[in-house]
Amino acid sequence: MSDVFGELRTAIxxxxxxxxxxxxxxxxxxxxxxxxxxxxxALTRLATExxxxxxxxxxxxxxxxxxxxxxxxxxxxxxxxxxxxxxAAERVTDEEITELRRLGEAMSAAVEQMDMLGYSELNAxxxxxxxxxxxxxxxxxxxxxxxxxxxxxxxxxxxxxxxxSVSLPEHLAIIDAVCARDPERAERAMRVHLDSVLKTLTTxxx
Numbered sequence: 001m002s003d004v005f006g007e008l009r010t011a012i013x014x015x016x017x018x019x020x021x022x023x024x025x026x027x028x029x030x031x032x033x034x035x036x037x038x039x040x041x042a043l044t045r046l047a048t049e050x051x052x053x054x055x056x057x058x059x060x061x062x063x064x065x066x067x068x069x070x071x072x073x074x075x076x077x078x079x080x081x082x083x084x085x086x087x088a089a090e091r092v093t094d095e096e097i098t099e100l101r102r103l104g105e106a107m108s109a110a111v112e113q114m115d116m117l118g119y120s121e122l123n124a125x126x127x128x129x130x131x132x133x134x135x136x137x138x139x140x141x142x143x144x145x146x147x148x149x150x151x152x153x154x155x156x157x158x159x160x161x162x163x164x165s166v167s168l169p170e171h172l173a174i175i176d177a178v179c180a181r182d183p184e185r186a187e188r189a190m191r192v193h194l195d196s197v198l199k200t201l202t203t204x205x206x
Contacts, residue, residue, distance in 0.1 A: 019064035085190035
């Protein structure tokens with residue numbers, strides 16, 4: 001079941017299935033080479049994550065996250081990711097500091113070269129690296145579930161003119177604070193960054 005769940009989840013996050021699109025069991029069984037029982041278990045898990053809606057007598061469809069929900073989710077992310085940044089600053093190793101610095105340099109280069117797709121991928125990699133450094137399992141599960149629901153709205157954010165030039169200094173400030181092993185500064189830097197994300201999201205989705 002884990003393979004079907006993971007593959008279908010990835011397909012939804014990549015936009016292969018549009019919001020409100022029906023997920024036809026027969027087609028999915030054939031595509032993923034699985035059984036209806038395994039597929040239904042996968043759909044139930046995706047519904048728990050908020051990616052799919054299960055409708056009585058009508059099957060499943062991709063759930064559409066409203067603008068208000070996207071804003072609420074970002075508010076929760078702000079609280080949890082700030083805690084994670086502080087924990088990362090407490091636990092970061094010398095090797096992890098080197099990796100964070102490398103990511104910061106790559107992000108700076110991507111913005112300079114106007115490689116917005118590359119920058120967006122590095123952005124996700126940075127946040128994931130900080131979660132890994134923090135080694136806070138519960139927070140990671142919460143963030144990853146919330147992230148899945150926000151993917152489409154975050155893509156819209158990446159297209160806002162000038163957004164990377166605003167977010168880059170925010171990301172570099174987070175990196176500096178974690179590398180300095182300063183939990184209070186790391187928490188504050190992450191909160192400032194997600195305040196900025198929230199402000200931009202409010203403008204874009206409404």
